[in-house]
Amino acid sequence: MDAIVNAGSALTGGKAAHRRLLADLPYPEKVRIVVELQKIAVPILKARGVAASPWRLDELSRTTNAQVRRPQLPNPPRSNLRVER
Amino acid sequence: MKQALAVLNDMVAVGVIRKYAIGGAMGAAFYTEPFTTFDLDVFVVFGGSDALLVSLSPVYAYLRERGYTETTGECVMIEGTPVQFLPTSPGLLDEAMQHAVQIDYDGVPAWVLGAEHLLAIAVSTGRAKDRMRVPLFLESGRIDIARLTDILDRHALLGRWMSWTQS
Numbered sequence: 199m200d201a202i203v204n205a206g207s208a209l210t211g212g213k214a215a216h217r218r219l220l221a222d223l224p225y226p227e228k229v230r231i232v233v234e235l236q237k238i239a240v241p242i243l244k245a246r247g248v249a250a251s252p253w254r255l256d257e258l259s260r261t262t263n264a265q266v267r268r269p270q271l272p273n274p275p276r277s278n279l280r281v282e283r
Numbered sequence: 284m285k286q287a288l289a290v291l292n293d294m295v296a297v298g299v300i301r302k303y304a305i306g307g308a309m310g311a312a313f314y315t316e317p318f319t320t321f322d323l324d325v326f327v328v329f330g331g332s333d334a335l336l337v338s339l340s341p342v343y344a345y346l347r348e349r350g351y352t353e354t355t356g357e358c359v360m361i362e363g364t365p366v367q368f369l370p371t372s373p374g375l376l377d378e379a380m381q382h383a384v385q386i387d388y389d390g391v392p393a394w395v396l397g398a399e400h401l402l403a404i405a406v407s408t409g410r411a412k413d414r415m416r417v418p419l420f421l422e423s424g425r426i427d428i429a430r431l432t433d434i435l436d437r438h439a440l441l442g443r444w445m446s447w448t449q450s
Contacts, residue, residue, distance in 0.1 A: 214422055220316035221423035226389045229284045231317040232309070239319050249355075250321050254363035255284055 229255070284323075286362035288393045290349075291325060299345045301330040304383035304394040306369070306401060308416070313386065314398045315419040322358050322365045326396070328380055329370075337370040375400070375407055375438045398423075399431040406440045406447065414447055 223231070236252035243250045294300050305313070307324030329337060343359070346352075351361050358365035371380050379400035386393050396404070402420045405413035420426050435441045 217316050217419075217422045218424050221314065221425065223317070224389075225313060225386065226284070228312055228317045232312060232320060235317065235319040236321060251355075253284070253365070256286065256363065 229253075284362075284364055285389055285391050287323065287364040287366060288388055288391045290346075290351075290361050291366075292392065294342065294345055297345070298330065299341050300327045302328045302380060302383070302394065304380055304396045306379070306396045306404065307367075308412075310396050310401050311405070311416050311420065313395050314401070314425045315416070315423040318419065322356075322367050324367050324369055326369050326371050326376065326380060339368050339370060342368050375403060375434075378434075379404060398425045399427060399434055402426060402431060403434045403438060403440060406435065406444050407438065409443065417447055 220231075233253050233255065236250070240250050240252060291303050295303065304310075304326050305323060306326050307322070308318070308320035309323050312318060312320065327339070327342065329341070346359050346361070351359055353360040355365050356367075358367045360366075371377050379396045382397045382400055383394045384397050386395050398420065402417065405416050405420075432441070435444050
């Protein structure tokens with residue numbers, strides 16, 4: 199029984215901690231998340247006949263472009279680069 | 284958002300408004316976890332007279348002159364953000380404006396209503412979506428309960444608060 203109670207409080211505590219983590223995010227990051235939530239909500243609202251559109255923020259497009267992470271590909275084996283004559 | 288805040292700051296700098304503060308859902312989201320909202324509620328205070336009837340015409344004229352003519356519902360689109368301007372009123376809103384806090388939004392200063400006042404305004408407004416913000420505020424760890432209780436008590440909102448939080 200104690201184990202169940204402890205597991206429950208651990209889960210609740212984890213959720214609360216996660217919420218505080220989200221609450222402590224930098225403001226621009228919060229706005230970015232709000233816009234992502236808007237993108238999810240728009241089709242649902244439109245289906246209900248409610249006109250809505252996500253914010254068009256230049257700073258987000260700049261951030262997105264700047265934060266694009268390309269996968270780190272390993273260098274090809276040198277043998278593949280050899281030019282056969 | 285950053286550019287919209289710069290426009291709001293410029294409105295203060297050129298004297299169109301005396302002060303502004305972000306309120307509503309986006310104001311709340313500055314303190315809580317992010318949640319869905321579609322407009323930026325901005326409370327504004329004008330300089331000069333304390334007339335009860337306040338016109339937002341100077342705000343709209345300023346925006347029109349700078350090309351911000353697109354509107355959606357009651358909002359004006361400013362740099363991609365729909366902004367709704369709301370005049371304050373005597374009582375809780377005026378007090379909230381006096382205690383607004385300055386934040387730094389990625390290098391741009393901005394004024395936001397204080398967390399306890401935002402929560403008190405939500406209680407005062409009393410809609411279902413306002414009620415849904417209560418747990419978000421309480422779980423954010425940003426609410427000073429003694430300060431909130433004082434505000435709610437002075438504005439006769441403790442009864443509703445108790446009914447919201449004890450059921």
